[in-house]
Amino acid sequence: MATETETTSGPGPVDGGPDGPVASLRTYVEGPNTVGQSRPFWAGFVVAVLALAAYPAIVGGYQASRFSLFMVYAFLGLSLSLVWGYAGILSFGQVVFFGVAGYTFGVVAVNFATPAGITAAFFAGIVGGALMAAVLGYFMFYGGVRDVYVTIITLVSTLVLHTFMAQTAGDEWTVGKAALGGFNGMPTIPNLAFGVEGAAVRFGSVSFYYLVLVLLVGTYLGLRALVNSDYGRVMVAVREDEDRTRMFGYDVERVKLVVFTVGGALAGLSGVLYAAWGNYVSPQVFELAFASLPVIWASVGGRKTLLGAAAATIGIEFFRNSLGGEWALVAVGVLLLVFVLGLPGGIVPWVHDRYLGFRTDAGGPAPPESAENPEVTDS
Amino acid sequence: MPNGLNLLFQFLDSFAFIVLAAAGLAIIFGIMGVINLAHGEFIMVGAYATTLANLEAGLPLPLAMLVGVLVTAMFGLVVERVVISGTVPNAIGRRVLGRDVVEPLYDRLADSMVATWGLSLVMVQGVRLTLGNSLDQIGTPLGKIAYGGFSYSSYRVLLAGVALGLLAATYLAFTRTDYGMRARATVQDDDTARALGVDTERTYMTTFALGSALAGFTGALYAPTITMVPGLGGSFLVEAFVAVVVGGPGVVLGTTLAGGLLGAINALFSNLVGTFFGRIALLVTAIVMLRFLPDGITGFLDRLRQRRQEGA
Numbered sequence: 001m002a003t004e005t006e007t008t009s010g011p012g013p014v015d016g017g018p019d020g021p022v023a024s025l026r027t028y029v030e031g032p033n034t035v036g037q038s039r040p041f042w043a044g045f046v047v048a049v050l051a052l053a054a055y056p057a058i059v060g061g062y063q064a065s066r067f068s069l070f071m072v073y074a075f076l077g078l079s080l081s082l083v084w085g086y087a088g089i090l091s092f093g094q095v096v097f098f099g100v101a102g103y104t105f106g107v108v109a110v111n112f113a114t115p116a117g118i119t120a121a122f123f124a125g126i127v128g129g130a131l132m133a134a135v136l137g138y139f140m141f142y143g144g145v146r147d148v149y150v151t152i153i154t155l156v157s158t159l160v161l162h163t164f165m166a167q168t169a170g171d172e173w174t175v176g177k178a179a180l181g182g183f184n185g186m187p188t189i190p191n192l193a194f195g196v197e198g199a200a201v202r203f204g205s206v207s208f209y210y211l212v213l214v215l216l217v218g219t220y221l222g223l224r225a226l227v228n229s230d231y232g233r234v235m236v237a238v239r240e241d242e243d244r245t246r247m248f249g250y251d252v253e254r255v256k257l258v259v260f261t262v263g264g265a266l267a268g269l270s271g272v273l274y275a276a277w278g279n280y281v282s283p284q285v286f287e288l289a290f291a292s293l294p295v296i297w298a299s300v301g302g303r304k305t306l307l308g309a310a311a312a313t314i315g316i317e318f319f320r321n322s323l324g325g326e327w328a329l330v331a332v333g334v335l336l337l338v339f340v341l342g343l344p345g346g347i348v349p350w351v352h353d354r355y356l357g358f359r360t361d362a363g364g365p366a367p368p369e370s371a372e373n374p375e376v377t378d379s
Numbered sequence: 380m381p382n383g384l385n386l387l388f389q390f391l392d393s394f395a396f397i398v399l400a401a402a403g404l405a406i407i408f409g410i411m412g413v414i415n416l417a418h419g420e421f422i423m424v425g426a427y428a429t430t431l432a433n434l435e436a437g438l439p440l441p442l443a444m445l446v447g448v449l450v451t452a453m454f455g456l457v458v459e460r461v462v463i464s465g466t467v468p469n470a471i472g473r474r475v476l477g478r479d480v481v482e483p484l485y486d487r488l489a490d491s492m493v494a495t496w497g498l499s500l501v502m503v504q505g506v507r508l509t510l511g512n513s514l515d516q517i518g519t520p521l522g523k524i525a526y527g528g529f530s531y532s533s534y535r536v537l538l539a540g541v542a543l544g545l546l547a548a549t550y551l552a553f554t555r556t557d558y559g560m561r562a563r564a565t566v567q568d569d570d571t572a573r574a575l576g577v578d579t580e581r582t583y584m585t586t587f588a589l590g591s592a593l594a595g596f597t598g599a600l601y602a603p604t605i606t607m608v609p610g611l612g613g614s615f616l617v618e619a620f621v622a623v624v625v626g627g628p629g630v631v632l633g634t635t636l637a638g639g640l641l642g643a644i645n646a647l648f649s650n651l652v653g654t655f656f657g658r659i660a661l662l663v664t665a666i667v668m669l670r671f672l673p674d675g676i677t678g679f680l681d682r683l684r685q686r687r688q689e690g691a
Contacts, residue, residue, distance in 0.1 A: 143670045148414070148488040152624050153666050159617055160662045167655040288613065292496050299493055329504040336497030340490055341465060341481040 029221055031228030033086070033236055035305050035352045052213055056206050065205035069277055070317040071212045075270035077297040077313030078223060078306060083263035085303035086227050087256055088239030093136065093154030094267040094294045096161055099285040101129035101268030102275035103180070106189040110178035115193040115200030122192065122272055129268020130261050137260035141253045155291070162286035185282020192276040212273060216310070219266070223306050235259055296332060300339045302346025312347065386650050388531045391539040394642035398542040399600060400615040401622035401634050402549060403593035408623050409630045410566050410586045412486035413463060417499035418619055419612025421591050425451040425598025427506065430607055433517050440520060447599035448592050455591020459584055462494060485583060499612070506609040514607035538600060550631045562586060621665040627675020636676045
């Protein structure tokens with residue numbers, strides 16, 4: 001999906017109005033809150049998805065399995081993009097929901113290692129992440145905690161869980177058959193499977209890759225529909241000015257709680273897939289170094305675009321993993337510094353603005369002047 | 380009785396740790412509105428410089444500590460010019476591209492957190508790559524105090540005294556010196572301060588260097604007591620961060636009260652349940668305090684004072 005960023009910068013024909021079933025579907029996922037409404041964008045999108053679908057056949061199962069981890073992380077990146085980029089809640093705690101979901105999945109799946117049990121564990125993990133987010137969000141938003149203090153509370157929550165999980169080494173921390181394992185974490189978590197005994201689909205390396213790809217594309221399109229709906233507009237209004245939105249009669253606290261919970265569920269989905277991918281989860285997922293990664297992905301890609309967050313997550317993780325070892329963290333740190341200082345909006349919005357500027361120069365219909373209201377002329 | 384003494388020493392130890400860790404961060408946060416997530420790494424620079432000056436260059440410990448402070452202050456100055464104020468990149472940008480390329484991070488809390496987090500990643504990994512995974516450690520000076528079957532390092536008790544001295548010195552610096560007056564004017568209203576001839580840019584620069592020097596001082600003081608690894612700043616950062624947030628905008632009073640409260644809770648729970656729970660209790664206290672007193676202790680005291688004045 002990393003290639004999609006380039007497709008938005010190429011020249012292309014201007015869109016017609018909506019006609020046909022595809023076009024009417026497009027009205028749901030297009031709007032001022034996402035970049036990429038043009039026909040070339042969707043053509044590029046389809047090409048990118050097809051390329052990703054062909055990837056395992058080209059590079060083999062091992063590389064595909066490695067790549068599926070980056071796509072698993074993309075859910076985490078998307079969850080932060082949703083809560084931070086669209087609702088204005090900078091959370092350092094997405095990994096809390098990620099980790100809680102991973103551990104929940106692990107505990108349930110180890111205890112009930114049948115396909116039905118693992119299916120239940122999958123949903124239990126996501127619900128666990130969402131529930132954790134709902135509790136924390138209720139505690140914060142209805143308590144009047146705002147702005148940077150939300151960030152700090154989420155950051156401290158990460159540290160609490162890290163400290164807590166690291167000391168669960170003893171026998172008293174065993175849930176049924178599953179030992180939490182303290183600092184060493186929980187090994188032997190089974191692979192993901194859906195269905196009941198006898199009629200089950202189990203996901204190994206390549207089939208897991210396709211499962212993640214399908215879920216990711218579905219999640220991306222679903223989130224586009226969400227942020228371009230009326231509810232999405234209210235979210236953006238909350239981000240831009242809480243007090244004014246409240247004046248208009250919206251329940252700002254509830255909006256933030258709902259978005260935060262949805263973000264928690266998404267991070268939870270990522271955590272469940274992560275635990276199933278590596279058959280392993282450990283307190284490392286609550287470490288500051290890991291907690292900062294979603295912030296890095298969203299900042300670099302552009303937090304106000306879902307595409308940016310997802311593409312940057314996959315791109316950065318691919319880069320970090322391929323570079324490997326010691327210099328990777330230095331490179332990531334420098335990347336973060338450069339982007340926060342030089343390009344606070346992120347790559348994708350920047351490319352998008354260049355593209356709009358290019359189209360205006362080329363004599364296309366003049367887009368409205370600013371990034372505040374991108375591409376409304378396209379639809 | 381020995382357990383009472385144990386508790387007292389534990390309290391003094393956590394109080395000193397929290398206050399010393401937080402002081403530099405509190406000053407930078409309170410005056411510049413910058414949350415420096417690389418604060419722990421600044422402490423690491425101080426500790427490393429002290430250790431290297433003592434063991435490699437053979438300087439006596441007090442002199443090595445001075446080197447640690449100076450090196451960190453210089454480093455802070457460079458970081459302020461390059462990252463926080465963006466003066467250096469902008470000067471280059473103006474020459475090459477004819478325009479400014481970055482905006483200062485002053486009062487941009489979230490952005491400053493993200494940028495300094497990037498800085499901290501670079502610093503930890505950079506030190507690991509250049510100096511290896513650990514350094515030799517300076518032995519803890521000053522011996523031990525023995526009482527009823529227990530003993531405690533006198534150096535660590537001394538640190539509590541140093542923490543109090545540091546708070547007093549900071550108070551004097553902000554109330555009695557020219558710089559302190561300028562800094563307080565800048566916090567209250569930087570436009571007016573500038574109109575009255577305060578060079579706010581320079582105040583920010585000095586403040587960041589001062590905060591860095593304090594971080595370096597903390598690193599220098601703790602260099603003989605902790606393991607010298609590149610990631611040593613992490614443990615300082617958490618306590619410092621929590622103390623600053625719980626303390627609120629008043630730098631000296633906030634840090635003192637937060638250090639006292641959090642130190643007591645940490646010592647009590649560590650003593651009763653275990654070290655892990657001491658830390659968890661400290662963090663949970665911070666979350667609860669933030670929920671009920673989002674402006675911290677000093678913000679709450681300010682509100683009380685205002686209400687009383689209105690009532691009178």
